[in-house]
Amino acid sequence: MRYLFFLIFYAFLVQDLYSHEVKGRVVFKENTPVFGANVNIYNENRDTKILSTTTDPEGYFNINLEEGVYFFEATYVEKNRRFVGYSGKNPLLVSGSEYIGIRLLPLYKFKEQKVKNNKTKVIGQVLFEDKPLKDSIVYFYLSGRDIKGMPYVYSMPTNKKGFFEINDILPGKYFIVARKKISGSLFGPIEEGDFIGFFQHNPINLEKGKVYSIVIPVFKKVQDDVPIQVSAKYKITGYAIDEKGNPVSGVYAFAYKNKEMGHERPISISKKTKKDGYFELPIPESGKYYIGVRQFYGGTPLQGELYGLYEQTYDHHIYVDKNIENIKITVRKILR
Amino acid sequence: MKVLNIIFFIITTVNCLYAKNLPVKEIFTEEVWRGEILVEGVVAVRKEGKLTIEPGTVILFKSIDIDDDGIGDSELYVEGTIIAKGSKDAPIVFTSESNDKIPSSWKYIMVNHAKYAYFEHVLFEGAFSGLQVHFTKAIVKNSIFRNNVDGFRFSTANIYVCNNKMTKNRHGIRYEERDSKGIIEFNSIQENEIGIFPVTKCGDKVNFRYNNIEKNGYNIKVGDEQKENLSFKNNYFGMIFESEIRKKIYDKHFDKNLPIVNIKPYSKKPFLESDVKCLEEF
Numbered sequence: 233m234r235y236l237f238f239l240i241f242y243a244f245l246v247q248d249l250y251s252h253e254v255k256g257r258v259v260f261k262e263n264t265p266v267f268g269a270n271v272n273i274y275n276e277n278r279d280t281k282i283l284s285t286t287t288d289p290e291g292y293f294n295i296n297l298e299e300g301v302y303f304f305e306a307t308y309v310e311k312n313r314r315f316v317g318y319s320g321k322n323p324l325l326v327s328g329s330e331y332i333g334i335r336l337l338p339l340y341k342f343k344e345q346k347v348k349n350n351k352t353k354v355i356g357q358v359l360f361e362d363k364p365l366k367d368s369i370v371y372f373y374l375s376g377r378d379i380k381g382m383p384y385v386y387s388m389p390t391n392k393k394g395f396f397e398i399n400d401i402l403p404g405k406y407f408i409v410a411r412k413k414i415s416g417s418l419f420g421p422i423e424e425g426d427f428i429g430f431f432q433h434n435p436i437n438l439e440k441g442k443v444y445s446i447v448i449p450v451f452k453k454v455q456d457d458v459p460i461q462v463s464a465k466y467k468i469t470g471y472a473i474d475e476k477g478n479p480v481s482g483v484y485a486f487a488y489k490n491k492e493m494g495h496e497r498p499i500s501i502s503k504k505t506k507k508d509g510y511f512e513l514p515i516p517e518s519g520k521y522y523i524g525v526r527q528f529y530g531g532t533p534l535q536g537e538l539y540g541l542y543e544q545t546y547d548h549h550i551y552v553d554k555n556i557e558n559i560k561i562t563v564r565k566i567l568r
Numbered sequence: 569m570k571v572l573n574i575i576f577f578i579i580t581t582v583n584c585l586y587a588k589n590l591p592v593k594e595i596f597t598e599e600v601w602r603g604e605i606l607v608e609g610v611v612a613v614r615k616e617g618k619l620t621i622e623p624g625t626v627i628l629f630k631s632i633d634i635d636d637d638g639i640g641d642s643e644l645y646v647e648g649t650i651i652a653k654g655s656k657d658a659p660i661v662f663t664s665e666s667n668d669k670i671p672s673s674w675k676y677i678m679v680n681h682a683k684y685a686y687f688e689h690v691l692f693e694g695a696f697s698g699l700q701v702h703f704t705k706a707i708v709k710n711s712i713f714r715n716n717v718d719g720f721r722f723s724t725a726n727i728y729v730c731n732n733k734m735t736k737n738r739h740g741i742r743y744e745e746r747d748s749k750g751i752i753e754f755n756s757i758q759e760n761e762i763g764i765f766p767v768t769k770c771g772d773k774v775n776f777r778y779n780n781i782e783k784n785g786y787n788i789k790v791g792d793e794q795k796e797n798l799s800f801k802n803n804y805f806g807m808i809f810e811s812e813i814r815k816k817i818y819d820k821h822f823d824k825n826l827p828i829v830n831i832k833p834y835s836k837k838p839f840l841e842s843d844v845k846c847l848e849e850f
Contacts, residue, residue, distance in 0.1 A: 532747065
């Protein structure tokens with residue numbers, strides 16, 4: 233009996249040690265939260281559902297996942313109209329706590345039709361807010377994991393009516409993704425202002441001698457997905473400025489609990505600063521926090537990146553036991 | 569009750585230890601060090617500060633360990649400018665105040681988001697890390713790193729490291745290349761537990777060439793998280809035959825999950841003092 237108890241205790245302990253918290257939010261295009269949306273977590277190839285949960289009145293959900301690669305989807309029905317949405321991070325390797333944003337889009341059906349020439353063809357249209365999106369590229373991948381790598385084939389840019397076609401594609405199972413990058417590049421991470429959309433029936437099995445007519449709705453990435461403290465006890469407000477004292481836009485403020493910033497995920501990150509350089513940094517509880525500002529979210533800061541640290545203490549900490557207002561952080565380009 | 573007393577004692581002791589603060593001295597302007605300097609706690613060269621250290625200066629770091637982590641807490645932390653230019657006859661010495669000079673007696677010289685760092689004819693000994701450089705342009709020449717856990721350590725830095733000797737450290741050079749650029753040449757990396765330790769995110773933007781990397785436990789040991797193959801061409805590894813050299817390079821040949829360290833072409837004879845040509849400008 234004692235062994236059984238120990239084993240159960242150990243199993244819970246191990247499960248706890250190896251699970252990671254994934255928070256997220258499901259919204260409509262106007263950023264209105266969706267209450268009661270189903271959030272489905274699949275394996276990376278989206279052929280096995282791992283678990284499901286539903287969103288709270290503010291559209292948030294919170295789950296624990298073991299380390300692994302997952303595909304995040306949300307579904308919702310309103311007035312007999314079905315909506316579906318995917319995380320732009322799909323497929324996502326969860327190896328620490330994560331924040332997932334999902335935007336719901338109307339569900340579009342697809343058609344298939346037999347043809348005599350035994351060839352396989354895909355004709356499609358890319359839509360943004362129900363209107364054709366010109367110059368987007370449609371990528372065909374052989375597996376879910378490949379979505380962040382090289383596609384098997386990709387289309388020419390969509391025309392004025394948002395149409396594309398892929399002729400004589402090899403029959404088989406594909407993941408289809410549409411993207412339009414503002415930089416004009418074909419590959420690379422999705423950034424603010426770029427468009428991305430997943431074919432809503434991924435993966436699709438394309439058969440020999442059939443023509444498929446599909447629609448891919450896309451959404452515009454408005455801001456990097458960042459964890460925002462929803463129940464902060466305090467906040468630090470301030471301004472990012474350059475060496476001449478002018479406000480700096482387009483940077484995030486962050487707070488770490490560890491002096492060696494970057495060895496762990498930040499406790500809190502602000503929204504990107506606008507023209508006035510103003511930021512608000514939610515702080516969950518009183519204590520010592522190490523504060524800075526940087527241009528990009530995630531990963532090690534890069535050469536040329538705008539970066540700055542709170543300078544009033546030599547190790548850049550602020551002790552927070554009340555709201556701290558109007559700090560100033562000077563940003564400079566790294567190694568420039 | 570006795571147990572409760574012991575627990576209370578432990579809690580009280582730990583609280584007292586953490587309640588102590590390290591002494592901190594901050595340098596906001598230009599300062600020159602000469603003679604013997606005792607560093608007790610932290611000396612921080614702030615963004616607008618500049619520390620110049622004259623030849624022959626001995627900097628002694630007091631062995632204190634407030635957080636009881638086994639690593640001395642005294643450190644020199646630089647975000648401004650540091651110029652430590654010794655000479656062959658009068659090197660600058662960074663060492664422990666205690667006589668034994670064992671690794672981790674003091675913490676490190678940390679150059680982080682600094683304006684500029686220059687070290688020449690300097691001895692770093694008995695530290696956790698002799699010198700760490702991050703997000704900074706730094707030149708390190710003609711210096712010795714010995715009896716440290718990490719001799720020289722860097723990540724995302726623009727560095728030129730020439731004609732130094734890394735010896736009797738746990739890691740002669742430990743690095744996460746990330747967004748670094750630079751050249752590491754004509755160094756003797758000998759008799760360390762691990763000569764060079766590429767931990768993770770390393771590529772080929774830092775060029776290791778013309779170094780004598782020999783007589784270490786492993787001359788190169790690739791970290792578990794390193795994914796890309798690495799290039800260490802034109803170095804001397806202490807042996808003539810590749811099969812012998814490979815025995816001291818811990819990469820895919822030892823663990824199939826690790827990348828490969830490419831070493832060819834390699835030098836079949838050591839680089840001599842007469843071969844050394846450090847760049848004047850970098």
